[in-house]
Amino acid sequence: MIEFETPKPIVKQQYLLQTVAEEMMRPHSRYFDEHEHEIPWDYINFMHQAMQAVGAGSLAPASGNGDKEKEPDDKKKKYPPIGYQSLAFMLEMLSWGDVGIYLVTPGGSLGAAAVEATGTPEQKKKFLARFQAEEPAFGAMAMTEPQCGSDTSAIRTSAVLDEETNEWVLNGEKIFVTAGKISLEDSDGLVVIWATIDPSAGRAGMRPFVVEAGTPGVSVTKLEHKMGIRASDTASIVLQDARVPFENLLGSPEIPKKETKGFKGAMATFDATRPLVAATGIGVSRATLELLKELLAQQGVKIRYGLPRQKLTSVERDVIDMEIMLESAWLMVIKAVWLADNRKPNSLEASMSKVRGGDIVTKITQKALEIMGPIGYTRDHLLEKWFRDAKITDIYEGTGQINRLVVARNILGYRGEQLR
């Protein structure tokens, strides 16, 4: 049963993170928004030290299927497993501080989540070790290509085994890779590249490959100029005869006849990360609501909770409705991460929480601008920035439409090809 009391270790963690968010993120929000692609090294170095001290180097939860190796340890502890829940709270708080800066928190991020979801125990140990090293390192995951976004099974990047050298040779182009540059060029990080080892096998041929910083034949060819989350780099990566060792293919190279194993690995990664993306939207929404109420209070508008609805002003009703949206979206995140922590399937809940998180952050930031009018529109406050930062929550790791399809398929019991 879901426990609604926040576990004590998380409460403790949140005190520290709130200080980081208030003192190391929020005061620099505007600067890093206006200086796109400048790297917030002070924040990165501080967070790297802090996370090493608490042993949270990879910034990725164990996979949705659970990390069986960790089970005995978890059971010995006073609290049930809370890895995902702890990350959800952490990402919410850091995104309350600044979601763009949060996206350059050192650690494996999506890349490590893909390793966790698809790698063998040996691969996890080997590839995630760099996130515990002395210097900060970053991870990314590259699925999207110029001709393929939502339909991830259409990827064309290829991986061919050179049997003489026992290396995979990768060719193709990946676009819109969050933290692609910082992972490959500014740190000793890695990018998990999804490629096909057999184009005729469709989804079953998809496999994730670890491409490490410094691999010859891999280049960052473009950085996007974006509307929001401007502290985070969004890179294009070209692979030209890029060679990686055989063991950099995560999981097994065997292609089972009837399964879509490779594709399932991609989906397991998303089950792990979609609630966390939703949590970032919750953080931005909470920041917006708090500032909105503060600005309203400065104008003498207080929210009179407890009055019958017909006695409230329209602004009061709007604020209360926004608070309801925020609370309900957060509860969906908590349910999705609780299921993951307890090693239960969470595909439905992960997509539901992502849909709701993307929706509410877009609505709340837009409504706050509407209520504050010109004050919200100027750069005197961060409301306009959060409005720009919000929309991405509904785009990456499956758009709102695609996650709605996943929800419908789960409820109706349809496979992908039956409901598109």
Ligand SMILES: Cc1cc2nc3c(=O)[nH]c(=O)nc-3n(C[C@H](O)[C@H](O)[C@H](O)COP(=O)(O)OP(=O)(O)OC[C@H]3O[C@@H](n4cnc5c(N)ncnc54)[C@H](O)[C@@H]3O)c2cc1C
């Ligand atoms: C800032 C940023 C960071 C990103 N980071 C990453 C990353 O780290 N790694 C990565 O691999 N990708 C990343 N992406 C890519 C992102 O995941 C894709 O943009 C997204 O999946 C949509 O794909 P697309 O852009 O090709 O749009 P399309 O798939 O062409 O979709 C266009 C529109 O059509 C809708 N649509 C598509 N198919 C359907 C359908 N069947 N039913 C209903 N509607 C549909 C979509 O919802 C969307 O609104 C990032 C994108 C951005 C903008």
